[in-house]
């Protein structure tokens with residue numbers, strides 16, 4: 105099935121029941137799975153009134169398709185125990201936004217959602233955050249292994265609102281003209297918290313192209329070690345980093361640790377390695393992948409979301425990582441991946457709004 109926005113409109117349109125059927129097909133390709141016990145046999149509960157249940161102040165038809173488990177006898181729907189549980193937003197709208205999120209190259213903004221399905225800014229923001237929850241892949245995936253590039257960057261903070269002393273010192277280019285920040289030197293000459301900027305550590309597998317990023321409080325050895333150990337299969341990983349000494353804290357536990365000296369413009373180093381079989385192979389050490397990842401990340405945040413509050417940065421990173429890691433999949437396969445991850449990730453409005461500002 106190829107699911108574009110046009111296809112969705114044709115197939116589902118405004119029909120909520122058709123939306124339920126489509127989500128059931130995506131989530132349960134081999135038939136309904138009980139949300140309570142995982143059993144794979146269930147009976148469809150036909151509404152007593154063939155026209156559907158009538159509920160709500162306006163007597164609207166309820167189109168919630170309900171199943172009854174053959175084993176535990178409990179009832180469930182395709183929304184039970186998912187990010188959609190208890191939602192008052194139409195499922196047709198959810199699907200529309202999901203198709204858009206999975207096909208947009210840089211993600212979509214709350215404003216676009218407002219315009220497209222005619223909801224309030226709060227609802228649009230809430231929908232995007234719930235979908236980001238489904239895109240948080242880390243906990244459902246095996247740790248990274250093989251060759252992994254690690255690098256950090258600084259994100260956020262509005263330069264013009266800050267005191268001069270908080271700004272990272274610009275690096276002059278050798279020639280005349282505007283000041284240029286050299287990659288690798290970037291803001292990193294003096295590592296540590298930079299005003300109200302957030303520090304992001306990214307790990308990128310050179311084999312699968314999968315990326316995982318998280319906000320870290322600092323770049324000390326202890327912090328880096330913890331963040332890396334939680335996401336990487338240490339004994340089976342060779343880590344490529346720049347020469348920041350913080351990474352040395354983790355080096356002993358890894359299969360290998362190679363460094364590239366950014367400050368001397370050494371982005372790629374080729375080593376000749378003689379293997380056990382006597383064959384000489386080229387071992388390319390590069391952090392270009394990380395540089396490329398960060399430039400895309402910054403473009404996405406600046407271009408689509410304009411400003412991401414500190415509290416919500418991790419969720420934007422989750423979305424970006426999902427998009428980056430699935431960049432070689434078709435839009436439909438990416439949507440399928442998102443649907444596969446909607447289970448058991450209920451997120452209430454409360455914990456999100458407790459932080460105040462709308463990110």
Ligand SMILES: [Zn+2]
Pocket residue numbers: 138139140141142143173174175176177178
């Ligand atoms: Zn059951």
